[in-house]
Amino acid sequence: MNFESETERNQSNRQIHGNFPPEVPSSNGQTDKPESEKADNQGTSEEEEDMLENQTGYSSDDSIADRDYVPDKEPSDSDGSSDDNIPLLVVKRKIPTESDEMKEQNKRRNANKDQDKQPERKRLVDGPYTRKKRKERTENKNTGQSYVTAKGKEVRKREMKNLPICRTKCRERLVEDVRQGIFNEYWGLGTRDKRVTYIADHSETKETAVKRKRTDDPAKSRNRQVSHSFHFKINGGKVKVCRGCFMKILDETQMFITLALDNSRLSLSGIVQPDKRGRHEPKNKHSRKIIQEAIDHIKSFPAHQSHYTRRTNDKKYLAPYLTLQKMYELYSENRKEKVSRRIYEKEFHKLKLAFKKP
Numbered sequence: 001m002n003f004e005s006e007t008e009r010n011q012s013n014r015q016i017h018g019n020f021p022p023e024v025p026s027s028n029g030q031t032d033k034p035e036s037e038k039a040d041n042q043g044t045s046e047e048e049e050d051m052l053e054n055q056t057g058y059s060s061d062d063s064i065a066d067r068d069y070v071p072d073k074e075p076s077d078s079d080g081s082s083d084d085n086i087p088l089l090v091v092k093r094k095i096p097t098e099s100d101e102m103k104e105q106n107k108r109r110n111a112n113k114d115q116d117k118q119p120e121r122k123r124l125v126d127g128p129y130t131r132k133k134r135k136e137r138t139e140n141k142n143t144g145q146s147y148v149t150a151k152g153k154e155v156r157k158r159e160m161k162n163l164p165i166c167r168t169k170c171r172e173r174l175v176e177d178v179r180q181g182i183f184n185e186y187w188g189l190g191t192r193d194k195r196v197t198y199i200a201d202h203s204e205t206k207e208t209a210v211k212r213k214r215t216d217d218p219a220k221s222r223n224r225q226v227s228h229s230f231h232f233k234i235n236g237g238k239v240k241v242c243r244g245c246f247m248k249i250l251d252e253t254q255m256f257i258t259l260a261l262d263n264s265r266l267s268l269s270g271i272v273q274p275d276k277r278g279r280h281e282p283k284n285k286h287s288r289k290i291i292q293e294a295i296d297h298i299k300s301f302p303a304h305q306s307h308y309t310r311r312t313n314d315k316k317y318l319a320p321y322l323t324l325q326k327m328y329e330l331y332s333e334n335r336k337e338k339v340s341r342r343i344y345e346k347e348f349h350k351l352k353l354a355f356k357k358p
Contacts, residue, residue: 206226
């Protein structure tokens with residue numbers, strides 16, 4: 001009975017089942033594995049073993065000791081979900097740096113500036129206080145047309161009224177056509193100053209000849225100093241009318257007539273003074289001397305005309321490295337009284353100056 005050695009039996013099994021190359025016995029009596037298996041075993045490095053241990057929780061030594069080793073699974077929750085399926089939230093805390101602190105300080109500083117800064121005055125585009133609306137309202141008022149005040153009150157159109165029966169018989173002296181012509185000429189003047197002059201020219205002021213005491217109470221007594229009479233000039237003659245009919249023909253108010261008469265009394269010769277409303281100089285207006293200093297500073301920069309358009313254009317050009325901001329900064333240095341940047345730019349354009357393109 002022939003007994004095969006263990007080495008020969010393993011070699012025959014490997015040739016039958018796996019077609020592996022035969023193992024070569026070594027000099028010390030042990031069989032050596034093929035070179036391919038040695039290369040595969042050497043391919044597993046220490047880094048791969050460490051990575052495997054970190055991922056699976058067991059080392060490669062366990063698999064060497066027991067090839068059928070399976071790591072124990074952690075107990076799962078009641079709903080069958082495991083911790084492997086739950087995403088891990090990694091909260092990264094930002095460490096403040098010096099630049100971040102500077103940014104926060106700048107934000108707080110800018111916020112304080114915005115609170116202290118007054119809101120900019122915006123130009124009105126539409127509304128009752130625009131220049132266009134004010135001008136239109138004034139024209140309608142001086143020509144007797146209907147208009148709406150800035151507060152929204154509607155003022156009716158001026159129309160000639162019927163004359164009542166009076167002691168001076170004004171309705172008989174002036175027929176309706178004449179009264180309508182006087183009305184149209186009066187409201188056709190178009191300005192307030194001309195209306196005041198018309199009333200002053202068609203009235204006379206005299207001192208009262210007799211002073212009568214009409215009541216014993218001095219508080220109720222009215223000592224009239226002067227008396228007024230009114231008339232119209234028709235075809236070179238004067239037609240005297242009473243005060244009430246004079247107001248109804250012109251459709252003028254009592255207050256306006258009183259102001260017109262007081263205006264004519266201010267001057268020695270009775271010349272009416274023009275209306276001074278809206279014509280005073282503002283308190284913050286710069287003097288002519290300060291504005292002239294700004295103009296002289298602008299002219300101190302050398303300027304020249306264009307070589308190609310000097311015949312058709314009188315504009316002068318400054319150096320290309322200059323700007324309005326630089327010029328204004330130079331102007332503002334060591335000056336206590338100075339004009340604003342807007343006025344400086346306005347005077348700059350009045351001189352027909354521009355900057356040469358580089």
